[in-house]
Amino acid sequence: xxxxxxxxxxxPFCYIGKRRLEKALDAFEHRDEVEVNYxxxxxxxxxxxxSESSIYELLAVKYGLSLQQAQESNQNVAQQxxxxxxxxxxxxxxxxxxxxxxxxxxxxxEHGKAKEMSERLFRAYFTDSLHIGDHGVLQNxxxxxxxxxxxxxxxxxxxxxxxxxREDESExxxxxxxxxxxxxxxxxxxxxxxxxxxxxxxxxxxAWEDQA
Numbered sequence: 001x002x003x004x005x006x007x008x009x010x011x012p013f014c015y016i017g018k019r020r021l022e023k024a025l026d027a028f029e030h031r032d033e034v035e036v037n038y039x040x041x042x043x044x045x046x047x048x049x050x051s052e053s054s055i056y057e058l059l060a061v062k063y064g065l066s067l068q069q070a071q072e073s074n075q076n077v078a079q080q081x082x083x084x085x086x087x088x089x090x091x092x093x094x095x096x097x098x099x100x101x102x103x104x105x106x107x108x109x110e111h112g113k114a115k116e117m118s119e120r121l122f123r124a125y126f127t128d129s130l131h132i133g134d135h136g137v138l139q140n141x142x143x144x145x146x147x148x149x150x151x152x153x154x155x156x157x158x159x160x161x162x163x164x165x166r167e168d169e170s171e172x173x174x175x176x177x178x179x180x181x182x183x184x185x186x187x188x189x190x191x192x193x194x195x196x197x198x199x200x201x202x203x204x205x206x207a208w209e210d211q212a
Contacts, residue, residue, distance in 0.1 A: 001034050001211055006041040006172050006182040009098050009105075009132060012077045012088065015122040017181035017194035019084040024200035030208055038109065038118050040102040040168035041180045047097040049133040055093045080194075081126070088126045096133030099165065104138050106161040108147060116145040186211060 005021070007014035025031050051058070059070040071090075078088040101121050108117035120141050124130040131137050135156045142152040155161070172182070183191040183200070185207040191200060 001030070001186055001207060002037065003034060003186075004037045004039050004184045006039045006168070006177055006184075007180045008041050008043045009101050009121045009125050010047075010095070011043055011180055012074075012081065012126065013194040014181045015086060015126055016077075016081055016084055017183070018118070018122065019086060020194060020197045021183060021200050023084075023197045024204060027201065028204050028208075034204075036115070038105055038114055039172070040105065040165040041172050041177065041182070042098055042102070042165075042169065043180070044097075045099070047095065049097045049100075051095045053095065055090055055095050058095055086126065089129050092129035093125065094129060094131045096131055098132065099162075100135065100138060100156055101132045102165045102168075103161040104142060104152065104156070106164040107152065107155055108142065108145065111147060113145050113147055117142070117147075120145055 003021075005018065007018065025034060025036075028034065053061075056067055056070040056074065059065060059073070060067050063070075065073070074088075074090040078090060081088045105114070105117055105121065108114055121132055124137070124141055125132050130141075132141070135153065138156060139149050139152050143149040175182075175184070179192070181192075181194060183203075185191070185203055189203050189207045189210070191203050
């Protein structure tokens, strides 16, 4: 049974949703018969690779909030993440463009490291405060997951996998996906947002019963 997850590595709810889905899968009796595929979605395709603004300043401008409101909003998100065993460090987070991170994700998937790469990229951004738009950082993260650093470096210097990212985003538009995380199970059962574990469990059961 195939599961597709559209997400962005700079999306706080995507990491939370990912962890909740994983918990649902851990308790799913048919877990070994499930294939998880990670699909690309950029929340802000026009974001600069290097920004002098903090995440709070960017959110304040985007949503018309005061700096204090942006900080309070993120504190609430951090608490939700903590409940799932995740540690978010918004104060030191480095905002960036995630397009190259998505290209790396496709490369990793082709080399059997999709699960490891996805987790490492999320943790790098939200917990380790690393610059996941920087090619050197991406190369190091790839090496940590067992990929050949020199091959990743060469890939990032070219336009490799750019088309794959765009295809994912094009499919997302066709499906009417406007926000992430967005999970599609067996091509027909959708779960939008970082829903509670119980919602993911119910969707998994329903999809399995439909398949049976």
